[in-house]
Amino acid sequence: MVVSQIESNLERTFHKSKWVDFLRQYGPIPRNDNMYDEVIQRNLKTKKIEPIIFETEYLDELINNFKSTSPKSVILTGTAGDGKTFCCREVWEALGGAREIWEQDITIRQLNLDNHKLYIVKDLSELNNEDKIRILTLMADSIINFSSDQIYLIAANDGQLIEAWEQAENTDNVIKVRKIIEELLVNDQQEDLNYNLRFYNLSRLNTARMFTKILDAVINHSGWQECQKCYYHNPPNLNEKCPIWENKKRLEEKHWNNILRERIIDLLQLVELNGIHLPIRQLLLLISNMLLGHPEGKDKLLNCKIVPFIVDNDKSYLSSIYHNIFGFNLSERKINSIEVFKVLNSFGIGKETSNQIDNILIFGKDDPEISHYYHKFLKNDSFYGTSKNFIIGQKSYLEGDLIEEKNNFLKILISQRQRLFFIIAKDEEENLNFWNLTIFQFAGEYLNKVYKKLKNNEKVSQNIIGRLAKGINRIFTGMLVNNFNEIIIATSGSYSQAKISQVYEESIPVRKNRGEEVTIELEENHNIPTLIVYLSVIQNDIYPIKLTLNLARYEYLSRVAEGTLPSSFSQEYYEDILAFKTQILQKVKLRKKWEGEELETDNSLLINLLEMKDDGKAHPINMEVMICR
Structure with a gap:
């Protein structure tokens, strides 16, 4: 329906960006997660796009270990999407392994080093039981025997790892290695010097720190240069600007004193302190959805082709990065099925509020005591603040129009409360009871006056x-x-x-x-x-x-x-x-x-x-x- 309208509505020149199409692959689209890394790599090759490169903790350590004269075997564990396959592939290529061989359907890859033979298993669950028992038995022997010329790099999800070692043959070496793996996992340690093994739990990566690295890599990617050719990149009428580009600008460090970034990082840090780990794959999904989310796009994500329709029909406000952060471009069922949106929505941002905040949003325009807040937080942002949709909804609400129109405005208020959470300046947080926009009213104190103080x-x-x-x-x-x-x-x-x-x-x-x-x-x-x-x-x-x-x-x-x-x-x-x-x-x-x-x-x-x-x-x-x- 939308596509047919687009075809007859293209009066301006737009440039179809391969980069934007590629970025959609990281978003909340249907896919086979077991083939996630392979699909991304294939798309990079097909579209001839530079990969999203960011510093990954432990990767240099892994490569240097296998390049050393006395390398140790390595176990990589963590949840799905933590980057285990990525690390295995990077090690393979850094040690001289051919990309063509990696792309073949092989479960156990071999690579000759100077004095050792390296065996790489990028996903232990891909092995049949016979191969699994054999490879773990051989690995146990090499971990106990420092003089072995065979070393291993094996990746597995944490639950699968323990289960696989339990199924391995009960040799003396397997029993010893099984015990030390459990101790390293429980004590969050990387090695015991009595064993020829390094153990990396990628679920221990700091979520907030990884988010910053990934976001910088996406925002500064060379693919955005394609957008310079598009009319909607910098149109004469600012309200015609491409919402994808607008969201990208708001994520840049210099925009709005960097408050948006800091608030997202604060939320992710609080999620981690609440005992929840978000893997790299979920962070990439979040960033893709923040930039491209729109309820009327294919798979609820924008592409270049639909942008003219969105702009001409005054629907850019539905691309608001502030509600895309919570997956509000998606159905409720979809939101609850995606971990990053489920945990971010647990803060209740948008549904929680205070009289002070709602008075600014609803009555601030005409109330001299709070009108300065209204102009600062809404009037100064015609794109996602006082959009045409907001003005019409506010007028209907104040004039007591139909119940349905009132209810529509209450939905708009949810989006505006979310936006305020990410733009209220630090020096105004206390006056506006900033954390009352969440169910965790002491979250700011917990983060800044407890956790950060202890870290210092x-x-x-x-x-x-x-x-x-x-x-x-x-x-x-x-x-x-x-x-x-x-x-x-x-x-x-x-x-x-x-x-x-x-x-x-x-x-x-x-x-x-x-x-x-x-x-x-x-x-x-x-x-x-x-x-x-x-x-x-x-x-x-x-x-x-x-x-x-x-x-x-x-x-x-x-x-x-x-x-x-x-x-x-x-x-x-x-x-x-x-x-x-x-x-x-x-x-x-x-x-x-x-x-x-x-x-x-x-x-x-x-x-x-x-x-x-x-x-x-x-x-x-x-x-x-x-x-x-």
């Missing part, structure tokens, strides 16, 4: 630790206590998981006192903020108790402390904190045992009960219970 070897504010302690106390006791300078351990008498716990067991000061303390530190292996409770000990087996503070837990505790917990937080977070309480209680009881503390006498039992004072703080009071024998 700075301490987290005592006020923040105190608020988290207050939230913990409310869950531990089941009461709206206001204690923030200590963590209170309480039970119901015998059951630590009770909803209401008024039997006082112990308290741990937040500020350091006689070896006891509550701090926030970076967890060593996964680089995530961790709340740590230190107990003063007389025995070495009483270790600090740790609670990993991912974004969701941090938000949950902060909301509980503030007394405003939304329904979007599940029972899971509550149970996590109660499990943390049980760990502390076990250590407290163990310490009391070592200290020989005895609360029961022959005739009575001393119990401490929590009592709430007028200031909302809980204090223990002693109660002696007589025992009848």
Whole structure:
């Protein structure tokens, strides 16, 4: 339908870009993911386009290892799309392997090095069981035997890797290697010097850092030079500008003080700190969709041919990069099937808002107190801000037109809230309650005042630790206590998981006192903020108790402390904190045992009960219970 309209609507000259067509291949289009790398390489060759080149962590290490006089075998693991096939191919070509041989349908490739023979398996799942068992048995022998002249480069998804080694023949060497692989994977280590093996988990790559490298490679690609020949690249009327080019300009570092980039990177960093890994393939998909997304394009992506139709029918606003970031050009079913959009939409950006933000969007034009915001955030952006569609929708909404038209404007508001999230300047974040546009209202604090401070070897504010302690106390006791300078351990008498716990067991000061303390530190292996409770000990087996503070837990505790917990937080977070309480209680009881503390006498039992004072703080009071024998 759209294509037929285009054919009769081409009055201006446009240039069909091979680069734009190629970029669509990275987007959310139907494909066989098992052939992803092969399809991309074939398209590069057919269209004669330079590949998207960006620095890949570990690649130089891999190549240098195999070029050294004493190379080690290598296992590459990670999730699908982390770049394992890419690394294998780059190693093959860097060591002199022919591209023609790589492109052949071979599962085990061989390459003669100076003193070794290298075997490369780019995907362990492609091997039949017989070949898989044989190659892993031989690899185990070479890993144990440093003098072996055979070395291996094997790639496999993390789940497949463990499963494959479990299926391998139980030789002495296989059993040893199986154990060391599990240890390296669990401890996030790359090697044990006692074995001739290097282990790389590509799922540990920093998502935000990789996004920046990939984005720069896409935005600065030579293929964009083709666009210079197109009328829609720089038309006399700015509203005729190609939306693809407009989105590209907004992603460049110099545009809008780089806020758009920084906000995307912040979201990706928060996703990672929430324990979710996004592979390289998902980041490429995100970038392609940001640039090309449009609900009326083929596969919901623009190409050069459809641009004149989009421009002439005033539909460029539907290409908004700000809602393409969340996949809003796609169907809801498609969004939920793509990991990067699913996790970015978990922030609720566009659906969450505040009265202040919506007043700017709806009434700002005529309200002198906020009109400066309206002009700055909407009027100054006629392309995606005060587009013709927005003006018409706003007018209908304010004049009380049909219900259907009002509902359409409410949908437009979602897109505008998303846009504001990515353009509000840093010096205006606090005044506009910027993070209220997400369900994680403490996300900015978590990122900037906790994570980044810890990365810079700075301490987290005592006020923040105190608020988290207050939230913990409310869950531990089941009461709206206001204690923030200590963590209170309480039970119901015998059951630590009770909803209401008024039997006082112990308290741990937040500020350091006689070896006891509550701090926030970076967890060593996964680089995530961790709340740590230190107990003063007389025995070495009483270790600090740790609670990993991912974004969701941090938000949950902060909301509980503030007394405003939304329904979007599940029972899971509550149970996590109660499990943390049980760990502390076990250590407290163990310490009391070592200290020989005895609360029961022959005739009575001393119990401490929590009592709430007028200031909302809980204090223990002693109660002696007589025992009848």
